[in-house]
Amino acid sequence: MSAPSVPGVRRQGRGDRSAPLFAGPVVLLAGLFLVLPMGLALVFSLTEIAPLSGEVGWVGLANFATMAADPTFFRSLLNTALFALVTVPGSMAIGLALALLMNSVLPARPLFRTVVYLPLVISGVAVGLIGSLLFNETSGVLRALALALGLPVVPWQSSGPAAFASVVLITLWVRVGFCMIIYLAALQAVPPELHEAAQVEGASGWQRFHHVTLPLLGPATFFLLIMSVIYSFNVFDTVFVLTGGGPGSATEVLGTYAYDTAFGPARDQGYGAAIGVVVFVLTMVFTLVQWRRSRAARDGAL
Amino acid sequence: MVATVPTRGLTVVDARARTARAPGRPGRRRVGWTLRVVAAVLVAVVMVFPLWVMLVTAFSSGSAYSQTLRLWPSEPTLDNFTRVFAAWPVGSWFANSVAVAGVTTVLSVTVSLTGGFAFAKLRWAGRTPVFLLLLATMMIPAQAILVPQFRLVSSLGLVGTFWAVILPGAAATFGIFLARQFLMAIPTELVEAARVDGASTPRVFWSIVLPLCRPLIAVLTLLALMYQWNDFLWPLVVLRDPALFTLPIGLQFLQGQYLTDHGALMAMTLLATAPLVVLFLVFQRYFVQGLATTGLR
Numbered sequence: 001m002s003a004p005s006v007p008g009v010r011r012q013g014r015g016d017r018s019a020p021l022f023a024g025p026v027v028l029l030a031g032l033f034l035v036l037p038m039g040l041a042l043v044f045s046l047t048e049i050a051p052l053s054g055e056v057g058w059v060g061l062a063n064f065a066t067m068a069a070d071p072t073f074f075r076s077l078l079n080t081a082l083f084a085l086v087t088v089p090g091s092m093a094i095g096l097a098l099a100l101l102m103n104s105v106l107p108a109r110p111l112f113r114t115v116v117y118l119p120l121v122i123s124g125v126a127v128g129l130i131g132s133l134l135f136n137e138t139s140g141v142l143r144a145l146a147l148a149l150g151l152p153v154v155p156w157q158s159s160g161p162a163a164f165a166s167v168v169l170i171t172l173w174v175r176v177g178f179c180m181i182i183y184l185a186a187l188q189a190v191p192p193e194l195h196e197a198a199q200v201e202g203a204s205g206w207q208r209f210h211h212v213t214l215p216l217l218g219p220a221t222f223f224l225l226i227m228s229v230i231y232s233f234n235v236f237d238t239v240f241v242l243t244g245g246g247p248g249s250a251t252e253v254l255g256t257y258a259y260d261t262a263f264g265p266a267r268d269q270g271y272g273a274a275i276g277v278v279v280f281v282l283t284m285v286f287t288l289v290q291w292r293r294s295r296a297a298r299d300g301a302l
Numbered sequence: 303m304v305a306t307v308p309t310r311g312l313t314v315v316d317a318r319a320r321t322a323r324a325p326g327r328p329g330r331r332r333v334g335w336t337l338r339v340v341a342a343v344l345v346a347v348v349m350v351f352p353l354w355v356m357l358v359t360a361f362s363s364g365s366a367y368s369q370t371l372r373l374w375p376s377e378p379t380l381d382n383f384t385r386v387f388a389a390w391p392v393g394s395w396f397a398n399s400v401a402v403a404g405v406t407t408v409l410s411v412t413v414s415l416t417g418g419f420a421f422a423k424l425r426w427a428g429r430t431p432v433f434l435l436l437l438a439t440m441m442i443p444a445q446a447i448l449v450p451q452f453r454l455v456s457s458l459g460l461v462g463t464f465w466a467v468i469l470p471g472a473a474a475t476f477g478i479f480l481a482r483q484f485l486m487a488i489p490t491e492l493v494e495a496a497r498v499d500g501a502s503t504p505r506v507f508w509s510i511v512l513p514l515c516r517p518l519i520a521v522l523t524l525l526a527l528m529y530q531w532n533d534f535l536w537p538l539v540v541l542r543d544p545a546l547f548t549l550p551i552g553l554q555f556l557q558g559q560y561l562t563d564h565g566a567l568m569a570m571t572l573l574a575t576a577p578l579v580v581l582f583l584v585f586q587r588y589f590v591q592g593l594a595t596t597g598l599r
Contacts, residue, residue, distance in 0.1 A: 015426035018503040026417035029473035040450035123532030144371040273449040280446035
């Protein structure tokens with residue numbers, strides 16, 4: 001093939017010959033360890049996998065039928081939804097408040113910011129263990145603190161709602177820093193001229209926040225909403241270590257239930273794969289709905 | 303959908319940048335300032351408290367089955383550390399974590415850089431659809447592919463080896479997203495000019511592009527280190543031999559051994575947490591930038 005190559009004019013069509021060399025490794029790794037397993041997840045969700053031999057047998061939709069009649073599954077679905085419903089708006093609201101605070105005139109601002117970010121780099125397991133130190137019912141720090149202050153002692157481990165609250169509280173401790181990072185970046189992108197103009201027009205502090213700052217935080221809010229919901233649909237490490245899903249199944253979430261089903265004593269991997277598929281579908285549906293809503297909102301505003 | 307991420311590429315979020323001036327009369331301004339300082343101090347106390355009690359417990363004598371609040375180690379001791387080290391191979395768990403996180407990070411940064419270059423600066427058929435597919439994998443929950451991934455790695459004969467953690471870990475697609483975004487900002491004329499001078503594509507990558515990528519490499523390295531150092535669910539599934547444990551699985555195992563011996567557990571938690579905390583304190587701006595751009599944590 002002898003395409004007349006004119007100097008300075010790019011060859012169209014064939015592309016760079018060394019592209020496979022550069023793109024190949026990551027495409028191969030992601031294809032093998034992410035894309036292929038995602039496809040296989042759908043297949044395995046329709047099978048029964050023998051615990052010991054690992055033999056795979058086709059069962060059609062039987063796993064999903066089991067799920068529809070499985071009270072523990074519904075409990076963990078409900079708990080996951082509740083967890084998202086509390087931690088997502090909670091961490092976003094606190095993160096926004098902290099970002100506003102840390103964006104204002106304040107001494108030692110970098111130090112305060114660092115302190116809020118710090119839990120972000122701590123592993124979920126370590127967070128769970130620190131949570132156990134705080135919330136242990138008989139020897140925990142919060143019990144000692146309550147006794148020292150003369151406050152009522154909370155049964156953080158034996159009461160379902162209290163255990164759920166302990167998971168929520170420790171999650172907020174980690175997640176507010178993340179929300180603050182995103183909101184702070186968005187706040188710093190707000191041109192100060194806008195605020196000055198609003199001030200000249202006589203807008204109050206609240207009015208300026210409501211009409212100038214808040215609308216400009218829309219994209220950050222959308223991004224955080226998606227990321228935080230994905231995080232809460234997937235939550236595993238901290239719950240697994242802090243409560244193990246208990247007491248009973250009071251803090252069982254989809255993440256811990258899927259793991260216990262597939263790799264716990266039951267080792268029912270077909271059913272575990274089916275639960276995983278449900279987690280995936282929920283994540284996808286939520287993301288798409290939010291995406292469309294945000295697009296609709298943007299188009300409406302134009 | 304990830305294209306709507308509201309960030310400005312890899313612009314550093316400058317801590318000292320703009321500051322909104324507090325409006326109003328001077329007296330009111332001072333009241334507002336005082337209130338803000340009080341609020342910030344309260345927030346700092348709440349955020350630091352769990353870490354502080356971890357530190358105090360780690361260095362306090364473990365025998366005290368504490369019913370009283372201890373906010374200061376009355377007799378600081380290393381007993382908790384020596385006790386656990388004498389009983390369990392914590393040293394090799396630490397070494398395992400360093401090795402696994404190190405190798406995974408080097409691999410993942412390398413493939414992210416070359417991949418990012420291919421997606422940002424080279425033309426080839428299928429570039430956009432393949433990139434979108436890779437982006438979509440960022441949305442796949444780890445739970446959703448746990449079983450098939452395990453069976454795949456198991457059929458490759460990797461279960462019970464570090465490669466079972468390293469290879470899937472190196473497939474972290476967040477790096478591609480970051481690298482592509484960074485490399486798009488490098489002027490194409492720079493690449494074209496080198497080509498006109500007769501440089502091959504690998505040569506352009508090595509001598510022209512890579513030297514410009516230092517901040518990108520810093521962000522990619524720190525994020526990959528953080529994910530790998532902290533990763534728990536996947537190593538828990540594929541590394542079942544206690545000799546191969548990484549720190550997070552080791553920690554969870556020790557929880558079963560020491561139950562409410564908070565001293566021992568907090569000493570090990572501190573050990574597992576300290577390296578990343580130090581890295582974070584030194585390289586905070588890169589961490590913040592990376593987290594703000596990928597939104598992953």
